[in-house]
Amino acid sequence: DAGGVPTEKGKAPEAPLPRGEAPGIRFEKVVKRFGHNVVLRELDFSVAPGERVTLIGPSGSGKTTILRLLMTLEKLDDGLIWIGDETLWHMERGGKRVPAGQKHLHEMRKQVGMVFQQFNLFPNMNVLRNLTEGPVRVLGLSKDEAVERARGLLDLVGLADKENAHPTQLSGGQQQRVAIARALAMQPRVLLLDEVTSALDPELVVGVQDLLRDIARQSDLTLLCVTHEMTFAKDISDRVLMFDQGQIVEEGPPDRIFGEPSEQRTRDFLQAVL
């Protein structure tokens, strides 16, 4: 066990995967514009607690925007986004929509973790520090607790021997594994995956996908995944939502959407990506 923290006899090491009740997600008439470009037009959909959902659809159909809204990296223009029984950007009071305070947003944001296409690791910090920074600063863990959690997660993603490496010294696949571990270190209840293997060399894709599939199956996270990789989508999700121009064209279990899509737009899209 390279660098693992010795655990006291009889004391179980902290389970590296986040545990606990996962909230559902609901978009209610969500509108998002960039200037004159209306990206989401009164979008409604929900994801059940612990459900794993993949978003597919042509480039520009709004998939990443949906994840970024949940991560509070974008602000919505109208409608409500629910995580569990609380709304994200706005609260409803007496039938009115009022902006949520910073403290509320901060608490809501803690439930959500995201893995990006471009890894987005902190370039000036070594691997261990990438994993401990958030838990110490945002969650208030002691340094020792954060290091123990980080080492458990590095072990889980197969990088126990890389804790002192800097991101630039790692392959893309290794960087993405660190990014996955970093997201999990915050113990999110909702995990968002945005095209997590599209920046990887082809030979590294399957390893990262297998890791995520195992994490998804072993944890009880609510998962939203954007991917063009249909095998991965089948592996990782209970349900697929097909988007076009900010609207859901059709939805269903992966076998049906990929095997017998009922909409022409889905057939066209699948033909283009497969």
Ligand code: ADP
């Ligand atoms: P997808 O993930 O399905 O490819 P996106 O959510 O990335 O789609 O983009 C949806 C639309 O929103 C596109 O037309 C895109 O150009 C636009 N868009 C996304 N982010 C921004 C931004 N920061 N500024 C302006 N337009 C944006």
